[in-house]
Every structure is written in C-alpha cells, then in structure tokens.
C-alpha cells in the first residue's frame with residue numbers, strides 16, 4: 001500500500017513480478033515511435049499560492065507574496081496566445097491555497113468567487129471565449145471538483161511524481177502519493193482525458209519508479225483516461241540542489257515507461273528540461289506543451305525550444321513532427337478525429353470525453369475554430385506568424 005492510500009481507499013497493489021520485469025527493461029527493448037507530437041500553448045499561472053512546500057519547487061509563493069491573475073490579465077494572455085497560433089490555455093496552480101492565504105481569499109471574494117476552483121471555471125470560460133482550449137492542472141481534486149471543471153476543460157492533469165514517500169514532500173503540510181492516486185482515479189471516474197507523470201530524481205529509487213508507472217497503468221486500465229505520461233527529470237534551482245539525473249538514467253526510465261504503458265498512452269519528455277534528442281530512440285512520442293509566448297513558470301530558468309529546435313529533435317529520431325490539441329485525438333468526437341484514429345471506449349457514466357462547451361469551441365465557424373480543426377487533423381505543425 002502506498003503512503004496515504006488508506007485515507008483515500010486506494011485499492012491498488014503492484015505485482016512484484018511486473019516490477020521485476022520492468023526493472024530489467026533497457027532502451028534497446030522498446031520500439032521507436034513513428035511520430036513526435038507537441039501542443040502549442042500559452043502558460044497561465046493563475047495563482048502561485050500552494051498549501052505545500054515541496055523542496056524542489058520554485059513555483060509556489062508563501063502567503064502575502066502569492067500572485068493571482070485578474071480576469072482581465074487572463075483574457076489578455078489568452079488573446080496573445082491565440083494570436084500566436086496557440087491552441088491550449090494551460091492553467092497551472094499550486095495545490096488549493098489553504099486559509100493562510102487570507103489576502104488571496106479576500107480578493108477572490110471581492111471578485112465574486114467562493115473558491116479558487118470557482119474562479120478557475122471562469123478563467124476557462126474566458127479561454128474558450130478567446131479561442132483556446134483549457135487544460136487545467138489545479139493540483140489535487142475530488143470527484144465533485146472534476147465533475148464541475150470537466151465542463152469547461154478539454155483535458156486536465158496532475159503529476160503523480162512518485163508513489164514513494166519522499167522527504168522532498170516534507171513539511172507540516174505534506175502531499176502524499178495516496179492523495180495523488182486518488183486525484184488520478186477521480187479524473188477517471190469523471191471521464192476526463194488526463195495527463196500525469198513521474199518526477200525523476202527527488203529521492204525515489206528504481207523500484208519506486210517501476211511501481212509508479214505500474215500504478216498509473218492500473219488506473220488507466222480501469223478508466224481509459226490517461227492520454228500521456230510525462231517522464232520529467234528534476235532540475236537544480238534556487239530552492240534545491242537535487243542534481244539533474246544523468247542521461248543513462250533518463251534513457252532507462254523513459255524505456256521503462258514505454259514498456260509499462262499501453263501503446264495508446266503517450267510517453268512525453270519536456271524538451272526544455274530533458275535531452276529530448278537523446279531520448280527519441282527510447283520510446284518517447286510527445287514533447288508536451290511548448291509555448292511561443294510565455295515562460296515555463298514552473299521552471300523559469302529553462303527556456304522553451306523554438307519550432308526549429310523541435311524539428312531537430314524529431315530529425316534526430318528520423319520521425320515527423322506533428323502538432324496536436326491538448327486533448328489527444330482518440331478522445332475527440334467522431335467528426336473531429338483524423339482518419340485511422342480509433343475512438344477511446346466511452347467514459348463510464350458520460351456520453352462524451354470532451355464536453356459540449358469545448359466541442360462547440362472547436363466546431364465554431366470563426367478563425368479560432370478553423371485553427372483548432374486544422375490542428376485536430378494532425379497532418380503537420382500549423383504555420384503561424386513567426387515560425
């Protein structure tokens with residue numbers, strides 16, 4: 001059982017033989033993908049408040065210093081992103097700000113919102129109005145939270161990071177693997193196309209990495225909702241001195257991810273943090289969200305590659321580069337799915353993976369709808385100004 005699992009009724013158990021098999025995987029055991037995808041996004045750090053203080057994290061700000069973007073700032077960021085050809089509004093959070101963040105809660109109340117999640121709903125509506133598809137990463141959520149927010153999101157995500165109970169999550173308020181697994185399960189039960197991943201180098205060992213990947217696989221096999229798994233290496237920063245894992249470590253763990261996960265689940269590395277060109281032959285097929293207009297606010301010292309650098313990564317693997325929407329093609333409705341892509345099985349208790357507001361945004365007869373449908377076709381990077 002994983003730490004915190006009892007509290008959330010997590011009934012996952014990882015098979016020891018499967019762990020051993022995964023531990024024996026090497027890069028030469030996995031097939032090279034036939035394409036490399038990415039999504040063009042605008043990164044919107046809605047708030048830097050977070051109830052936790054993970055030791056490797058530079059994203060959160062303490063009470064009194066945390067930022068909160070106004071509705072006008074959200075709209076302006078979305079306009080800039082849509083103008084630059086982005087398809088995705090990536091809303092990032094810390095975890096739900098607790099009651100130490102009095103100023104933030106007072107501001108939200110002045111604006112007419114009872115909670116940060118209620119405000120996130122409005123921010124997603126703004127993104128849709130401005131022609132972008134919201135992908136929210138709001139930390140841990142309950143099923144009720146997903147039931148609300150799924151109505152305005154194309155897809156959502158949270159990093160599992162690890163099933164190990166590591167000191168990097170230490171502190172008075174400590175997030176647990178049980179809590180994260182509960183969030184991933186809640187997303188599945190609510191039929192939300194979902195992104196998760198593991199963080200490599202925060203004190204976990206090889207067995208923990210294997211168990212984390214198998215836990216994600218188990219949840220995907222139950223609910224069919226995991227669209228991609230990020231294999232992200234930790235990087236040194238002003239708050240931590242965790243060393244960046246070496247290339248051999250990353251090659252092995254990426255290959256383990258490819259071997260552990262079903263074929264339909266993408267394996268992604270972030271190209272501003274990882275040596276992506278040296279990992280293409282280990283089974284990656286996606287480079288995640290890359291922004292032409294905003295920083296990676298979670299790792300601000302690490303710049304996004306531009307379009308030509310992404311092409312160079314694809315060339316290193318001898319595969320084509322393709323742009324995608326934040327929602328993977330198999331979750332899209334029939335009329336938007338490219339030929340040859342099979343539909344994901346219907347989500348439990350829902351008619352569609354993609355909610356009506358998002359389907360209408362994509363189908364709209366305007367410049368944004370045309371851009372989104374062009375990317376949904378999946379036949380190449382969209383040519384936009386500045387490329």
Ligand code: SF4
Nearest residue numbers: 050052053054057094
């Ligand atoms: S990693 Fe996430 S949960 Fe941890 S402190 Fe940073 S924002 Fe909060």
